[in-house]
Amino acid sequence: MRPDTWGMFVDPAILRFFGQGLLETLSIAAASTLLSFPAGLLFALGRLSRRAWIRWPSIAYIEAIRALPVLLLIVYFGIKGSTLFRPLFGSDFDLPRFWAGVLGLSLYTSAVLAEIIRAGIVSLPGGQAEAARALGLSYAQSLRHVILPQALRLMVPAMMGQLTTVIKDTSLVGTIGVFELLRQGRTIYTQFFNPIEVLLFVSLVYFVVCFALSQGSRRLEVGRVPRIAQVKVQELQLRDQAA
């Protein structure tokens, strides 16, 4: 290795360049999480619905999306995102690359979050829902005041774990031209011809962020997660960890 190529990592201009990339990475992750949480909640409830015309489309959505590579969704929205939204926003609408990436990531993350939330709801003792209904609460009220507060709290560590996957996946959005952390790194090493140093530095940054998050999620005390939910969460974490 050439020792002179490490000097750049103390140059404030270079560090600012990486900083912009990290900021973009975190913004994509935040926007995707914020978009996919409500969608995931809806699909989780949809999949638990007693009405078949709500349940089956929810199952199809969740299972089909989870069976696809997230990069395929991102690339698709990168190419066709603008055309898809033109009927809504007018014929000269141009979907920013950032939002195309967020859309692809959110589609995927919403399906995974739906399964995490559903695992939380299913693992609650049946007596909770029955007691709420017996007290005269409507279905919506029992969800709002009894089921969801308990189920979501139980699933906070699992959802935080999924957030580390989202952060790792943001590195895919660089392929459609968003200047996130990895893409900034690629710009730098094509200038300075030092991919080893830059990629090690970039990995270190991802590592610090993701390691802190995953350790944090493991330390959170949210009470005992029932065995059935643990099994489901483990399955999700193995099957849906992309990138």
Add this chain to the structure above:
Amino acid sequence: MPGAIAFQFPDLFFGGLWVTIQISALGLAGALVIGTAVALLRISPAAPLRWLGAAYVEFFRNTPLVVQLFFLFLGLPLVGLRFSSDTFESIFRAAATGMALYHGAYVAEVVRGGLLGVDKGQIEAARSLGLSYAQMLRYVQLPQTFRAVVPPVGNIAIALVKNTSLASTIGVTELLFGAEIVESRTFRAEESFATATLLYLLLTIPLGLAVNYLERRLLVAR
């Protein structure tokens, strides 16, 4: 009609699917070997070996696979390590290696759980019968572990099949890259991506059903 375009560009769709299958199979085989080795490090009696195993798992699980692929594809040749003198063969091997290294970390965690799940009494019994540590692993602890980890490893295999799409970022013409090439030639994005989608579902949905079946069967058996 989605799917019809696959017969117009069979090299890119079916050829791409075949490359996807090859990378998946090689990557999974590598991940199983690496995962078992790292899991054995993580439960080893020597502390430095345990740290080495933990460092491997945490590093590969907490950095993006694309970064690892770029490193194998661009970084290693600079220090004189080449997968092959042929460029196409070289990126193919880099992709398969990346899959094995990354998913190996996940396999290691699952195998470690399986190894720790084997009853202590069995290990003590094997050792007191005069088996060496290696013999005990070979005849007592590992066989029981492998049976227990089949469903979780199946889940990792599904993730691996999907993640082979990242090989497109380093230029391997697998299924997703094949679809992108067809799209750029024909501008028929819907058909190209719908066809790639169908072909991915053809791989991942049967795998998912098989894993669910095994999970249920092993759950009953316990």
